[in-house]
Amino acid sequence: MREGSWPLVTVDIDGTLTTVHGWKVIAAAFGQMDAFDRTQRDFYAKAIGEDQHLENMLRIAEGRPLVEVEAALESTPRLAGVSEGVAFLRSRGTRVALLTHNPRYVCEWYVRRFGFDDYEGVEGQSVANGLVGAPHEVRADKRGGLERLAARAGTPRTGVVHVGDGWADAVLFPRVGRGVALNSRLDDVNRAADVVLSTDDFAEVARRIAALGPRP
Secondary structure, three states: OOOOOOOEEEEOOOOOOEOOOHHHHHHHHOOOHHHHHHHHHHHHOOOOOHHHHHHHHHHOOOOOEHHHHHHHHHHOOEOEOHHHHHHHHHHOOOEEEEEEEEEHHHHHHHHHHHOOOEEEEEOOOOEEOOEEOOOOOOOOOHHHHHHHHHHHHOOOHHHEEEEEOOHHHHHHHHHOOEEEEEOOOOHHHHHHOOEEEOOOEHHHHHHHHHOOOOOO
16 A cells, blocks of 8 residues: 555544544433443443443433434534545545444434545434434444445455544554554553554544555
């Protein structure tokens, strides 16, 4: 892979594009901070697994109007330059996709808002008549999401740069062409990455990605 020629860049959302966990903002809007804090505490203590953690998060939005969830998404603190960074990469022939543990309705909002080309998130929670439904059989599958995104982009995994901040992202870093840890607070995630960045501007991240050559 020559410099600046990456066919696909995949990007996590919570803690990567956002400066706080997006579901913390949703939980605060709906008076569910106790539920958010409890599942975060249990997950980082490794008392529960990723699937249960995701289901707990999604229950925070159960029964709520989608418009209220989207208002919380709009108010979530994020990096500057997200649209600009996406547009810059796309101008160089790169597809830019979300690879996240968020449900479809969150992914679709980010695609509309910032111009991403594609997404893979979690299944198991739908919206009907404008209301968010109950989560059901939620499964974390970033590995599978990566494979599907790469297939749709027509590139092998070696043609992918993945950007993220969490354990599920660190697992992907050695499976792709380059792994970028962005604003991660986890030492093991940073150790797994090819590049470690700390910035409040996604346009800077895009420029650094475009300058990356293949892994030695």
